[in-house]
Amino acid sequence: MDKISELRAEFEKKLTQIADLVDLDKLRVDYLGKKGSITALLKNMKALSNEEKKTFGAEVNKLKGYAAKRVDEKIEELRKAEVEREIAAMPQFDITAPANTARGSYHPITLVQRQCESIFKSMGFTVEDYPEIVTDYECFEAVNIPKHHPARDMQDTYYLTNGQLLKSHTSAAQNAILKKYGSRLQNGVPIKAIFPGRCFRNEATDANHENTFFQMEGMMVDKDISISNLIFFMKTMLSEVFQRDVKVRLRPGFFPFVEPGFELDINCLICGGEGCPSCKHSGWLELCPCGMIHPNVLREGGIDPEAYTGFAFGLGLTRLAMMKYKVKDIRDFNSGSLKALSQFTDDE
Ligand code: FA5
Numbered sequence: 001m002d003k004i005s006e007l008r009a010e011f012e013k014k015l016t017q018i019a020d021l022v023d024l025d026k027l028r029v030d031y032l033g034k035k036g037s038i039t040a041l042l043k044n045m046k047a048l049s050n051e052e053k054k055t056f057g058a059e060v061n062k063l064k065g066y067a068a069k070r071v072d073e074k075i076e077e078l079r080k081a082e083v084e085r086e087i088a089a090m091p092q093f094d095i096t097a098p099a100n101t102a103r104g105s106y107h108p109i110t111l112v113q114r115q116c117e118s119i120f121k122s123m124g125f126t127v128e129d130y131p132e133i134v135t136d137y138e139c140f141e142a143v144n145i146p147k148h149h150p151a152r153d154m155q156d157t158y159y160l161t162n163g164q165l166l167k168s169h170t171s172a173a174q175n176a177i178l179k180k181y182g183s184r185l186q187n188g189v190p191i192k193a194i195f196p197g198r199c200f201r202n203e204a205t206d207a208n209h210e211n212t213f214f215q216m217e218g219m220m221v222d223k224d225i226s227i228s229n230l231i232f233f234m235k236t237m238l239s240e241v242f243q244r245d246v247k248v249r250l251r252p253g254f255f256p257f258v259e260p261g262f263e264l265d266i267n268c269l270i271c272g273g274e275g276c277p278s279c280k281h282s283g284w285l286e287l288c289p290c291g292m293i294h295p296n297v298l299r300e301g302g303i304d305p306e307a308y309t310g311f312a313f314g315l316g317l318t319r320l321a322m323m324k325y326k327v328k329d330i331r332d333f334n335s336g337s338l339k340a341l342s343q344f345t346d347d348e
Pocket of ligand 1: 024040093168169172201203208209210211213215217255258261286287288289290291314315316317318319330
């Protein structure tokens with residue numbers, strides 16, 4: 001019996017010296033493992049009488065239970081101490097310090113995009129989403145720009161090794177949207193959709209050209225859609241965005257996916273039309289090319305060009321944000337400068 005109390009005292013002494021879980025496990029194995037000191041006591045009972053074996057065995061088992069319980073308690077104690085150490089190492093917060101009330105803000109392009117979306121939604125247009133990585137067919141062939149067509153030169157972009165590309169214009173979604181809604185035309189439901197998106201071009205940057213910028217495409221297809229409808233929607237959109245009359249001009253423009261095609265330019269709001277680097281000293285900024293959808297594009301989208309006509313436009317959203325917020329250099333938008341970008345607030 002002395003052996004048992006000696007072992008218990010020894011175990012307790014060693015336990016108090018343990019400072020981490022690894023050493024604790026070693027101690028557990030030393031005493032409670034198969035070859036541990038407590039287990040060994042049971043093995044050495046051969047010399048005892050049956051009666052002695054009974055009481056001695058019971059005492060050893062009691063010690064075994066006690067040691068196991070103490071090991072569990074020690075695990076808890078060590079874990080708690082570890083958490084306390086971590087908390088103490090954390091930076092201290094002064095809960096009495098005044099609150100930091102600085103708020104994040106939406107990016108100015110997001111603000112104009114949302115504004116345009118709500119204007120077009122109120123006129124019955126749906127807002128469509130489309131991937132940034134597209135195929136050559138979607139970006140070019142489906143919109144009447146076959147391989148080797150010179151119009152491809154104006155829209156060089158970034159190609160993936162699998163032949164896909166980063167879309168150079170939102171027109172890349174035209175075909176899919178014509179196919180998505182085309183069947184409803186027979187039931188008298190016109191296609192009225194806008195599809196904003198990020199576009200990419202492999203070109204030199206300057207005050208009004210970025211290699212990554214946003215456009216918002218729009219399309220309307222129905223019976224008897226004409227240029228007058230196109231002009232109405234363009235005018236409504238611009239007067240809503242700017243909340244005042246802005247000077248625009250329409251001139252002929254060539255895009256293989258429209259016929260006739262137009263360039264819609266806006267009088268530069270940075271210099272008031274006098275000429276500045278933002279408008280390349282012309283007083284005008286190309287903002288929203290548009291036109292009547294080419295019959296080949298309608299046909300490729302599964303729509304009979306004899307029965308239906310439509311218009312499409314490709315609004316330069318980033319340039320619209322430049323004009324609306326009078327940002328002189330388009331590159332500021334992607335600069336990541338929080339100081340510059342936080343001036344804009346959600347004015348919806
Ligand atoms: C197009 O991308 C045609 N897909 C637009 C279109 C759609 C025409 C439907 C007819 C019918 P363009 O390359 O001109 O066209 O670009 C359209 C607008 O996007 C430009 O007027 C301009 O506002 C903006 N844009 C074009 N390139 C850049 C650029 N590098 N940086 C910033 N904005 C750009």
